Amino acid sequence: MIKAGIIGATGYAGAELVRLLLGHKEVEIKWYGSRSYIDQKYASVYQNMFQLVDASCMDDNLNELAKQVDVIFTATPQGFLASVLTEEILKQVKIVDLSADYRIKDAAVYEKWYGIEHKSPQFIEEAVYGLCEINREKVKGARLVANPGCYTTCSILTAYPLVKEGLIDPDTLIVDAKSGTSGAGRGAKVSNLFCEVNENMKAYGVASHRHTPEIEEQLGYAAGREIVINFTPHLVPMNRGILATEYASLKRKADGSLPSSEEIRAVYDKYYAEEKFVRVLDAGVVPETKWVEGSNFVDINFKIDERTGRIIMMGALDNLVKGAAGQAVQNMNLLFGLKESEGLELVPMFP
Amino acid sequence: MIKAGIIGATGYAGAELVRLLLGHKEVEIKWYGSRSYIDQKYASVYQNMFQLVDASCMDDNLNELAKQVDVIFTATPQGFLASVLTEEILKQVKIVDLSADYRIKDAAVYEKWYGIEHKSPQFIEEAVYGLCEINREKVKGARLVANPGCYTTCSILTAYPLVKEGLIDPDTLIVDAKSGTSGAGRGAKVSNLFCEVNENMKAYGVASHRHTPEIEEQLGYAAGREIVINFTPHLVPMNRGILATEYASLKRKADGSLPSSEEIRAVYDKYYAEEKFVRVLDAGVVPETKWVEGSNFVDINFKIDERTGRIIMMGALDNLVKGAAGQAVQNMNLLFGLKESEGLELVPMFP
Amino acid sequence: MIKAGIIGATGYAGAELVRLLLGHKEVEIKWYGSRSYIDQKYASVYQNMFQLVDASCMDDNLNELAKQVDVIFTATPQGFLASVLTEEILKQVKIVDLSADYRIKDAAVYEKWYGIEHKSPQFIEEAVYGLCEINREKVKGARLVANPGCYTTCSILTAYPLVKEGLIDPDTLIVDAKSGTSGAGRGAKVSNLFCEVNENMKAYGVASHRHTPEIEEQLGYAAGREIVINFTPHLVPMNRGILATEYASLKRKADGSLPSSEEIRAVYDKYYAEEKFVRVLDAGVVPETKWVEGSNFVDINFKIDERTGRIIMMGALDNLVKGAAGQAVQNMNLLFGLKESEGLELVPMFP
Amino acid sequence: MIKAGIIGATGYAGAELVRLLLGHKEVEIKWYGSRSYIDQKYASVYQNMFQLVDASCMDDNLNELAKQVDVIFTATPQGFLASVLTEEILKQVKIVDLSADYRIKDAAVYEKWYGIEHKSPQFIEEAVYGLCEINREKVKGARLVANPGCYTTCSILTAYPLVKEGLIDPDTLIVDAKSGTSGAGRGAKVSNLFCEVNENMKAYGVASHRHTPEIEEQLGYAAGREIVINFTPHLVPMNRGILATEYASLKRKADGSLPSSEEIRAVYDKYYAEEKFVRVLDAGVVPETKWVEGSNFVDINFKIDERTGRIIMMGALDNLVKGAAGQAVQNMNLLFGLKESEGLELVPMFP
Structure with a gap:
């Protein structure tokens, strides 16, 4: 089983990741990171998970988390990952970043549109833009995937x-x-x-x-x-x-x-x-x-x-599936050599 | 694989049955019955099924259907099943009826509240009211399950x-x-x-x-x-x-x-x-x-x-899941000795 | 023209009062009180009022307001009016209170259900419960009307x-x-x-x-x-x-x-x-x-x-009209001897 | 008082016309035309009008209606007005047409996009396109106004x-x-x-x-x-x-x-x-x-x-006001020399 950690698990994209990963046969969520709800039961924040998730929310300590899991999803505000990412972390764990931190190759463009300084431009080059249908092969060998925007x-x-x-x-x-x-x-x-x-x-x-x-x-x-x-x-x-x-x-x-x-x-x-x-x-x-x-x-x-x-x-x-969490899982499947659609064979719900 | 037929597959409850059964590992849908859309592609009526269902809609011939499948779901207007059901059919196939035809034991009460004559009261007695949490054991041995209302x-x-x-x-x-x-x-x-x-x-x-x-x-x-x-x-x-x-x-x-x-x-x-x-x-x-x-x-x-x-x-x-199609699948699982939650381990979607 | 002041004009009930009073031929709004938006254009908070209201938001100084207007509507949190109301104010101006402060005759009951101390119980007795259809005659002679909840x-x-x-x-x-x-x-x-x-x-x-x-x-x-x-x-x-x-x-x-x-x-x-x-x-x-x-x-x-x-x-x-602002206007009409339906002959909007 | 008739009074645009005209001081609705609801109480079709409109629905006989009113609003399917309009009618009454029949000057273009034959192209030339802000002066002297689409x-x-x-x-x-x-x-x-x-x-x-x-x-x-x-x-x-x-x-x-x-x-x-x-x-x-x-x-x-x-x-x-009924009333005001905003000084409703 692949061990996964989510930073920002109590945002809507994070919660959708939880929903999808609970239905994924090869993954186990080990860390529900949420700065705002530390020590609170995750299912008290998202009652849909009642009796499905027993864990409580953890902090967003990426260094600690990197030791415990195989993959980290960061569903965090712009700038968070860039401010804490290190080579040390990337050596231990794969990262799928749902924020914009590594999507844009030109740091100056990022800084202009996002209005914040990029704190770790050294990782921009290696980050793979995780639009699977276009960059499938590159994603497979990546350490750091920049999950595209919705x-x-x-x-x-x-x-x-x-x-x-x-x-x-x-x-x-x-x-x-x-x-x-x-x-x-x-x-x-x-x-x-x-x-x-x-x-x-x-x-x-x-x-x-x-x-x-x-x-x-x-x-x-x-x-x-x-x-x-x-x-x-x-x-x-x-x-x-x-x-x-x-x-x-x-x-x-x-x-x-x-x-x-x-x-x-x-x-x-x-x-x-x-x-x-x-x-x-x-x-x-x-x-x-x-x-x-x-x-x-x-x-x-x-x-x-x-x-x-x-x-x-x-x-x-x-926007929460192919536009965020679903694509993140698709990227994770590619990263770990799983069937690309694993956990994603969801029939759309109508009405 | 259990072969299933759905009569009334193009109503909302029928479509939800399709959604759930597509995700059920032990079932194959063989018949998408819909009087209104005969010969039209099912996926043209429910575009969410595009590329997931290739079949076209069939008629509602229960006698023919009974020969081809193991279980029939009837998601039909009140009175339909009662007007066509025969002992011959019940000998060949299990039926989960999502209409009200066999829910009420007293035919006079049925006729008073529904305003129609009950055409096959002889099956009322044996029909099992399929509220699984209460009638689980009875459902297991049934031929005809009256799936409760939402x-x-x-x-x-x-x-x-x-x-x-x-x-x-x-x-x-x-x-x-x-x-x-x-x-x-x-x-x-x-x-x-x-x-x-x-x-x-x-x-x-x-x-x-x-x-x-x-x-x-x-x-x-x-x-x-x-x-x-x-x-x-x-x-x-x-x-x-x-x-x-x-x-x-x-x-x-x-x-x-x-x-x-x-x-x-x-x-x-x-x-x-x-x-x-x-x-x-x-x-x-x-x-x-x-x-x-x-x-x-x-x-x-x-x-x-x-x-x-x-x-x-x-x-x-x-109302479309536990109130209709989900409970119908739960009943089917009981009828065929499958794990009761098979195909129903769905994480609620929020938001 | 009756001069009106609104305290809490930027809540939904306050904004509905503005909508209704703008269509009331006998009333002029002189004071848009809103602690949160002091000095900001009222129409910048409620863009529907753009070019209809030119005024900026004022504070919630009831003593000052009482000198300038004939009637004050308080669409304020529970406890606000009770904490500032004085005999001096009531001598100068009619008050229609959309909060719960004077709705309940037994201060102990108020304090139990609202969880706050009642700061001016001396006015409870004279306050008239402004359910016009039932208390019409009492409202007419009142100084202080407790506008009912929605x-x-x-x-x-x-x-x-x-x-x-x-x-x-x-x-x-x-x-x-x-x-x-x-x-x-x-x-x-x-x-x-x-x-x-x-x-x-x-x-x-x-x-x-x-x-x-x-x-x-x-x-x-x-x-x-x-x-x-x-x-x-x-x-x-x-x-x-x-x-x-x-x-x-x-x-x-x-x-x-x-x-x-x-x-x-x-x-x-x-x-x-x-x-x-x-x-x-x-x-x-x-x-x-x-x-x-x-x-x-x-x-x-x-x-x-x-x-x-x-x-x-x-x-x-x-809830915002008969349940709040409309009823408040109806009470005001009674207080000032106007036609009871003045400004309230609104045809419901459908769809 | 201007006497008005509405053909198509039970569509959404027609109902909005009723709402607006009930609040218009210079107009009286004399004819609620609705082929589908003839002889039924108008307020039984639109319950918002209960106790506000006592009339029953009438047919769509334009010739008869023209004798009884000063202005006719046609909120009817494309082709209806064109198929019944006559010079005789236009001599008796002003018409504001909310359908597309006279909006387009080139009948061939109309026929191509609407897929129907234009039955009275002789009136196209004189019809004035009733976008008041642009064609105000022309509208004032018109007999037939083509009210623009939403x-x-x-x-x-x-x-x-x-x-x-x-x-x-x-x-x-x-x-x-x-x-x-x-x-x-x-x-x-x-x-x-x-x-x-x-x-x-x-x-x-x-x-x-x-x-x-x-x-x-x-x-x-x-x-x-x-x-x-x-x-x-x-x-x-x-x-x-x-x-x-x-x-x-x-x-x-x-x-x-x-x-x-x-x-x-x-x-x-x-x-x-x-x-x-x-x-x-x-x-x-x-x-x-x-x-x-x-x-x-x-x-x-x-x-x-x-x-x-x-x-x-x-x-x-x-879309129902400035995009349909409101603009129609604005056109009517122009046609009859009333204040252009009469009956239209409506404060937008929020939320």
Whole structure:
């Protein structure tokens, strides 16, 4: 059995990790780290775990934890892991970091968008960006995996094949994303109260959201050059789910015509036909977040607009699963040579 | 592998059966019966099953189905099963009926509350009321299991130990129940439209809901005599979950005092300490539907009101799981001698 | 124009007062008191007021405010008004208190249920309980009006005629109430976060909620003696609305029969036929909270259960209007001799 | 008093018209037309109107109605008005049509996007597109007003000043709009059931929604030439509210620089500073649908992205008020020379 520790186990992403790992046959959770609830029963914080988890919350001492487990998941605020990580720790344990600390290769970009100093830039280079469908082989040999953000996972996977194959002009890419509220975390803020969110919608982080450079970097690799995009997240009154609607101009063929739907679909199939967790839907079926709820799936589809020459791509996932904890488990499976879908064969729950 | 057929597979309870059985290691679904969608891909009706279920919908020919499978789940409108069931069928296959056709032992009571004639009263006697925690042994040897209603499962399990042990006066029992909207089914009715249900609450079926006689019959067995109760269901703007708040007068002891909380708790423990799916919560923790969502748990707790001499009992479950499909699978496990929790070890999903 | 001041203007009840008073032809708001937002634009706290309210928030100096206005609304935490109220203030200004400070005539009962010392019990006697439909004449001459609680307004008005006329046994009264989340206020608490409330239901304050003694006192006046009842509030995932489902045993007539529906209806009509804000619905129509949303209406109906001899009474209101700010305005109208419905002729908003 | 008739009074837009007109001092509703509910009490269909509306539903005989009233509102399916309108009717009565029949000047475009033949193209020319803020003067003298669509009102008003002043390149315009579910109407469809919409999001009508040509036509007038855009509507789990997020490339100045935020704001102010119902929010405040709920406001703001050279414009309105019934009343006020805001001075309801 793989021994796992979670730092930040009482946030929503941490709690989802617990839910998934309890159903994982090869893993045992040894450490429920939560600075705010030390010594309290974990199940008193998340009553769904009553009689399923008997443990109490522990502190966030990474050095101590590294001695006791095989893998550490850090579902912590930005900057935490970077401030405590050492070579000593990495020699003892694999780390899957759900924060943004090692996602961006350029520390200056990280510091600009996150507004904090990066305390251990020496590990950035070796960290592997854990978008499994794209970086599978690199993840397998990693010590430190930077688990992608929820918006980014959805945004990148939805556009990746078309960027990679040069079918769209990446400079025209606009990502309009909508998220359920669990993405905002469990912090007690007026703006996240039921009465403020319910029956309401808004954009936020307009032209300034931190997932922007992450999307740009990864799609830039696919494009073979640096790109800038527009990314606008929105808050929607639901618990779980991200829907990304993406717009880009299709590159015309030599004869001036647009690629056909069949050609586009063939490109998606090339990348995703064998991917268990990416479902390219049948023609005419739009992705809906409810159909992937509770699962590790990303559902994707597209529509070509002949009138404007643009393609509208759509992707949907559960922000706490494929957008956080599920992908973290997928990365862990790769790290330890397990079946990639182990513990993740979850049928979406509807309604 | 046990071969299973589902009649009514495209209703919400039927779809939940599919979700659960897909995760059950000993069962294979061979028949997705749905009169409305014959020959259509099941996954086109429930997109969450895309790439998970390849089958198309079949008709509801029970005679044909009985030859092909080991167990049939009927998630059908009241009266359907009663109108087609034969001894011939029952000789070939086990049946778990999620409708009300065989729940009530007195056909006249059934006909009065449901307003339809019972077409096969000859099977009522042998049908076993499939509330596993109470009728476990009887279920094991049954051919025909009457799977309890969602409200009834919650209402009965919450009060059962106190009625059985004579701690409350059953004639004072009032059940005020609240349900999410999936209990109303997938029929296209104005009253179930999003805009009519959202931001709204109401009672319905006041003093006339069909689950009333079912609760009365089962708690009557526990009380050792016939009882009448008040049962009022309410519609609440959420997808899943039933919360039952139950009121009854405690019987005073010889010295005129009320039983203590410890005494009440001991009685609950006597019945449920060994039950995997019934969780009696710690003192002071109220059941919340969200903490059991997606799982087969019933969470129960109580509070004594010294001022009025009443006890307030509370129970919460997911109406589609323990209130329907989960309990049906639990019954199937008993019927076939499998581990009772097989396929049902689901961690509740939060948030 | 009547000059009004609001202390606690940035809570949900305070904001609803602002909404209603902006539409009131005889009133001008002169003071938006909010300790937390002093000197900030009121419309920056409640963006719905953008371009409608230009004022900034003021402190909660009641002495100063009393000199400037004709009426003060206090939508403040329990204990605040009791700790600052003086005879000097009452000589200058009318006060409508939306807190519980002067609702309960017995200071000891107040102190027991609220857990705080009452700092100015000398004003309790003269305070008028502002349930307009019952205490209309007393309110007219008052200096200090104790505006009833949201649950209490709904619970009392729903049962009052039957208690007053002796048709039910008040000791059998059980009130099972359900509320939207705005009743929990705008404080930043984890338990009120969107993800915790959405898709969830629970009881709270079981056998201990502070509105219990308030209901008991008022219905006790109607019954002509002290009574104790069970009152259980529940939290429901919606913004506004309270639904009270009330159970009581009907008193049988000399011949052992129950009163008929027509007799019960006649009693309701006796009390409410002339009441603009109490709507006794047609037979068979249940109150739904959505149908009164945004308005000052209470919708009421009932059903007799011949089997148990009980009556089920149901009442619905908007907790922020008739349950708080609307009733406060109604009281103000009475205090100043205005038309009672002035500023309150709001058509409920659906959907 | 102006006498008004409503055809389609039992749809959501029709019901909102009733709500607004009941609060309008100069109007009396004489005809509640509803083919589905003829002779039934209007208040039995919309219980919020109980004791406020005593009338029963009438048929949709426009010829008869024209004789009895001064203005007719048609909140009817596409094609209805076009199939019954005559010169005779227009000579007797003003018409505000909430359907799309006369919004588009080119009948061929209408027929292509709506898939039905236009039965009275002879009235298209004289019909005035009733977007009051833009066509105010034309509306005043009209007989037939084509009330704009909900999405279109929001989309156009949000972008109009910048298109009109040539600050953005209209061919780059992308409108990503999100709507509450009341926009889908009160028809009983599975896809609009609570359980299907709740906790769910999806795009629909991708690259094919009927409001596209309407936006293009009106913004084309502003641009001074034909334009094509991308418009993608989304369904969101809430009752009311539309949020439009719009993207366009800013035209660079001669020196290659982008216009400043101050310059953009000045342009918005030029068009909207005097508009009562258009609120350009303070810098940094994003429009949220909840802040305009129940009111006739459109809230607008924008953000420049220096990195991509695009501007992100955002607009929010209540689809049933400014997006339908409120705008219809505003048009009626203009038609009859009343104060434009009469009956529309509604404070948004929060929460």
